[in-house]
Amino acid sequence: MHATVSGASRVTVNGRWARLRRFAQRRSTIGFLMTLPLLVIVAALVLYPALFALHLATLNKSMERFVALGNFEFLFKRETFWMVVKQSVIFAVSAVAFKALIGFMVAHFVHNVPVKGQRKWRGMLLIPWVIPPAMSTLAWFWLFDPSYSAFNWIFARIGLPNITWLGDPNWARFSVILVNVWYGAPFFLIMYLAALKSVPEQLYEAAAIDGANWWQKIWYVTLPMMRNIISITVLFSLIVTFANFDIVRILTSGGPIDQTHIFATWAFKLGIEGNDIPLGASVSLFMFPILAIAAVFILRDINHRGNEA
Amino acid sequence: MKGERRRALYWSYFFLVLFAIFFLTPPIYMMITSLKSSAEIGAITNPWFVYAPTLDNYTALLGSAQYLTFFKNSVIVSLVVVVITMLISIPAAFALARMKFWGSATLGMGVFLTYLIPETLLFIPLFKIFAWIQDLTGIEVMNHYWVLMFIYPTLTVPFCTWIMIGYFASIPKELDEAALIDGAGYIQMLTKIFIPVALPGIIAATIFAFTVSWADFLYPMAFTTSADQLVLPAGIVTILIRGDVYAWGQIMAACLLGALPPLLIYAFLMDYYIAGLTAGATKG
Numbered sequence: 001m002h003a004t005v006s007g008a009s010r011v012t013v014n015g016r017w018a019r020l021r022r023f024a025q026r027r028s029t030i031g032f033l034m035t036l037p038l039l040v041i042v043a044a045l046v047l048y049p050a051l052f053a054l055h056l057a058t059l060n061k062s063m064e065r066f067v068a069l070g071n072f073e074f075l076f077k078r079e080t081f082w083m084v085v086k087q088s089v090i091f092a093v094s095a096v097a098f099k100a101l102i103g104f105m106v107a108h109f110v111h112n113v114p115v116k117g118q119r120k121w122r123g124m125l126l127i128p129w130v131i132p133p134a135m136s137t138l139a140w141f142w143l144f145d146p147s148y149s150a151f152n153w154i155f156a157r158i159g160l161p162n163i164t165w166l167g168d169p170n171w172a173r174f175s176v177i178l179v180n181v182w183y184g185a186p187f188f189l190i191m192y193l194a195a196l197k198s199v200p201e202q203l204y205e206a207a208a209i210d211g212a213n214w215w216q217k218i219w220y221v222t223l224p225m226m227r228n229i230i231s232i233t234v235l236f237s238l239i240v241t242f243a244n245f246d247i248v249r250i251l252t253s254g255g256p257i258d259q260t261h262i263f264a265t266w267a268f269k270l271g272i273e274g275n276d277i278p279l280g281a282s283v284s285l286f287m288f289p290i291l292a293i294a295a296v297f298i299l300r301d302i303n304h305r306g307n308e309a
Numbered sequence: 310m311k312g313e314r315r316r317a318l319y320w321s322y323f324f325l326v327l328f329a330i331f332f333l334t335p336p337i338y339m340m341i342t343s344l345k346s347s348a349e350i351g352a353i354t355n356p357w358f359v360y361a362p363t364l365d366n367y368t369a370l371l372g373s374a375q376y377l378t379f380f381k382n383s384v385i386v387s388l389v390v391v392v393i394t395m396l397i398s399i400p401a402a403f404a405l406a407r408m409k410f411w412g413s414a415t416l417g418m419g420v421f422l423t424y425l426i427p428e429t430l431l432f433i434p435l436f437k438i439f440a441w442i443q444d445l446t447g448i449e450v451m452n453h454y455w456v457l458m459f460i461y462p463t464l465t466v467p468f469c470t471w472i473m474i475g476y477f478a479s480i481p482k483e484l485d486e487a488a489l490i491d492g493a494g495y496i497q498m499l500t501k502i503f504i505p506v507a508l509p510g511i512i513a514a515t516i517f518a519f520t521v522s523w524a525d526f527l528y529p530m531a532f533t534t535s536a537d538q539l540v541l542p543a544g545i546v547t548i549l550i551r552g553d554v555y556a557w558g559q560i561m562a563a564c565l566l567g568a569l570p571p572l573l574i575y576a577f578l579m580d581y582y583i584a585g586l587t588a589g590a591t592k593g
Contacts, residue, residue: 028410028411032404037400037401038398038401042419042420042423042467045431045435045462046423046426046463056437063437112321113325121329123579125325126575126583128335131568131571132571134526134543134545134546135542139336139564142339143334148353148557185332190587239427240427243430245527246527263429264427280433287429291427
């Protein structure tokens with residue numbers, strides 16, 4: 001009697017084990033377990049903080065009281081805030097435009113030279129992208145130095161006036177954009193060079209037979225063929241440039257008189273240095289709209305291509 | 310026709326030289342300054358020329374415990390992040406590329422989209438979350454370089470997974486079937502077939518993860534402050550630049566030495582480096 005009972009329970013235990021093992025061996029279970037670490041890290045360190053930022057933005061400075069949209073009301077009344085909005089847009093849009101333009105042009109120049117030399121040129125021209133931006137920006141900072149600027153030394157030789165690169169608001173705005181273009185253009189160059197290589201040569205030959213000049217070849221052959229890669233790189237770069245921190249932080253720290261602050265540097269100044277975490281979070285949240293728009297475009301593009309395939 | 314082509318070639322070279330000057334001026338100027346003594350920098354001479362080259366700045370840095378600490382912290386953080394990134398993203402990419410399970414397509418897309426949430430949006434809530442953890446558990450999270458090992462994977466894992474999904478998806482399905490017929494499980498399939506075949510992609514992703522962790526500046530600026538806990542980018546910017554005493558020769562030497570690991574990787578593994586860069590967009 002006793003033996004049979006324990007025997008029966010062993011059967012059910014075995015049955016449960018077998019079911020568990022079958023479950024563990026199922027493809028979907030293994031697949032899910034393999035993705036689990038990725039999900040945990042994204043949920044805990046990306047999604048949760050992003051949502052938490054929304055919550056933080058509704059608290060007062062000491063984070064004890066709920067103030068609803070109080071922080072935003074406060075921001076909207078401040079002139080500095082609108083200046084930061086304007087500067088962020090100017091910074092991101094003009095930097096991305098110049099990066100894409102320079103990348104497109106230089107990609108053509110590299111594409112034009114004999115294949116043997118292309119590797120060397122490409123290798124040389126990508127160097128700004130390889131140096132950590134914090135370090136290369138320091139080199140720019142030193143090039144822009146108020147009393148020892150190496151650019152001004154050249155200007156003095158050829159009879160041009162000295163420029164206060166980082167001291168004058170307009171020149172400072174120009175300088176931060178210049179450095180961002182310098183850092184990011186090589187990335188576009190590499191992308192566009194890869195895209196150029198994938199345009200079939202016959203299309204250009206056909207265009208040449210039809211009597212197209214170089215401008216028409218670019219407009220009617222190159223650009224349509226590269227449309228996808230151009231839109232993706234521009235979107236991505238727009239996101240990254242909007243969220244830029246290193247360059248402005250090191251070159252100007254937002255100065256002179258907050259004139260070059262963009263969202264990230266101003267949020268850092270208010271939130272970390274100024275100890276007003278909710279206000280800093282509110283400022284950084286303004287990067288959200290542009291990201292949402294970018295996400296919509298990218299998703300649409302991917303769905304579009306998914307349907308074509 | 311031939312003359313026209315030659316003219317286009319000459320113009321291309323002309324502009325390439327022009328842009329090469331633009332792109333290479335800062336690193337070259339970095340090098341020029343790093344070879345000068347403070348006295349030569351202070352004397353108003355030609356800044357573009359070294360009259361009395363010296364390696365003093367380099368020897369001073371290599372003998373400075375502080376700079377070596379920055380370097381050591383950077384090496385430890387970057388290497389650990391590379392390992393963590395690979396351990397997370399290789400299995401995830403394999404599962405998302407090959408094992409169709411409930412929600413796997415949406416997940417793949419979701420991974421891609423996390424790339425859109427920038428670190429500049431996350432550092433303030435993370436700052437607060439770390440302060441909380443400190444209050445709750447008593448573990449001092451802030452101001453330790455190891456905290457970067459936990460945060461950097463958020464910068465590297467999504468993109469590396471995305472690259473690897475592309476590489477894994479390009480492996481022919483017949484290989485899986487052959488492995489399954491031979492009685493291999495999924496883990497064996499991954500380690501015996503997918504990892505060896507997709508090795509170029511894994512190298513590209515490794516390089517990407519290393520360079521991103523090596524270069525990040527915002528997180529160390531926000532979460533570490535003590536001189537012994539800083540990694541290179543934050544260390545050079547906050548410690549070496551003190552007030553108005555600018556030892557620019559030394560700062561430029563520090564930047565150049567700090568940029569050396571990514572530059573060396575780039576010089577020796579350029580094709581993998583570029584493959585990692587372009588894979589994300591062209592496979593998207």
